[in-house]
Amino acid sequence: MYSPAITIEGLTKRFGAVTAVDDLSFAVAPGRVTGFLGPNGSGKTTTLRMLLGLVEPTAGRALIGGRPYREIRRPAREVGAALEASSFHPGRTGLGHLQALAPQVGVPTARCKEILDFVGLADAANRRVGGYSMGMRQRLGLATALLGDPGIIILDEPANGLDPQGIVWLRGLLRALAAEGRTVLLSSHVLAEVRATVDDVVVIGNGRLVRASTLTEFEDLAVHAVAVRTPNPASFVALARERGWQVEDAPGGFRVHGVDTATVGSAAFAHGIELHELSDAGADLEAVFLQLTGAPAPAGVPMQTGAIR
Template identity: 80%
Template sequence: MESPAITIDGLTKRFGSLTAVDDLSFTVAPGRVTGFLGPNGSGKTTTLRMLLGLVEPTSGRALIGDRPFRQIPHPAQHVGAALEASSFHPGRTGIGHLKALAPQVGVPTSRCREVLDFVGLSQAADRRVGGYSMGMRQRLGLATALLGNPQIILLDEPANGLDPQGIVWLRGLLRSLAHEGRTVLVSSHVLAEVRSTVDDVVVIGNGKLVRASTLSDFEALAEHAVVVRTPSRASFVALAGERGWQIEDTHDGFRIPGVTAATVGTAAFTAGIELHQLADVGADLEAVFLNLTKSSDAPTSHFPSGPPGPPAAGPTSPEAVR
């Protein structure tokens, strides 16, 4: 059975004179990882809390499939969420935390050991959560979200506190969950954290939608550039002028936006200019992200209607360890 989509429709939340979320609309498709991006304070967590029925919207709807979260029977078996990595009783052990939740979720206590092993916390299962590192609490939050083997996964800043190895592990986990057809929504204020993971991006700023598209369409907004180092600086500057390149001096070389390394290399070779470095530095997605979130006046949406592309390899799924 295909996982339901998430629909945010005209969602607005005001706290007195502050509008935290402003007429926000987007969808999250099953079988894909969607990155929910925006600066701190842009309204991401408030949106997730409204989706989970923890905050009442001023107007609009937040739906899981065709219904609000509060109308879903046994919701933890359908939706798994980790919004905070610190919402654990410090005196409880990791396994104790999950065993306390298992009856509410409606799963046997044997499932608790399975998900702790799945997130790499089996060795720390009997340690008190108060002694866990930030990264370990993030993993426990993921175990909590996966306890009911849900089809919808909502994670708020899940990479916080993870070391590089943990971030690689998290990417594989999210890809594997999406590969099973689950609907995965991951919030972050750092694009680099999710760039290698997501299929789609939803970018908000000041509570408003500023971009909803596939990652590839988002990358198309970025300007590619080439960096060059040469001992013949004057000759290269003259060549750039002849070719109409807009070059930027980087002290030990040049940055040239809007051209490819092949174009620059061919022109330099033809002109007899020696190059000590020629590299395509790719798209500056962070610059695009920062520029988009400076203003929220022109929302756009370009989600695909076709099937997702092939997923990256990932770890064994929670379904396999049940």
């Protein structure tokens, strides 16, 4: 039977005059993948380190199955964590790394080869970790976390260094683990990386909780957009201005916010405006994420969409 949820209650951590985590509370449900989201420096890693007993909270508590991590008798059998993809001895092989941990975790050494194969590192098992790529180290970190077959998996930025194929593999693996009833918590500062993976989101900014909900509820905050390409851009912009639509330039055309394809298509047809593309561009979740967390928009990305030309 897998462990129950993670609970964070009023968690606070101050480093001198700096408050890294500020009265943070949320819960992580079993059988689901929860994305722990926030910009770099928002307090995600500090929170996870407090959860794992690596940093002492200034106030509040972080519980796993209703207990602090340090009270779990065989923690690696209940909680698998990977916070850094570089915390390996470079002179050891991948297999040697896991074999050194196996007695502490309480698993047979045969489990080491089994889990390396599971994460796609069977061919690199006898290579020194110092020669591993970032993506391979991420896989080894995941193998370390899964060595004890835990019911709770905690991963900090697990997609860093993975190629597109690796990201798809990771997504499927995390979904499968959650489907088995395990609790999966992963942190990221890039919403797009976890959007297709998570069931729930916990969003923090400047160490404080700004949103905790299902992904579906989070998506409801976003404004949907329609992609348009037309050989009559001036006429289309005039139509948009007349209808009060919010429009921004996009490669080869426009993005129209807050309306659906049927509305745009009907209006363009009625005004005799030829369209070469009319498609659903989806919800702009990144804009919601940036606005909730107060993070600066990347260069070239407007914080406020909808400026009519």
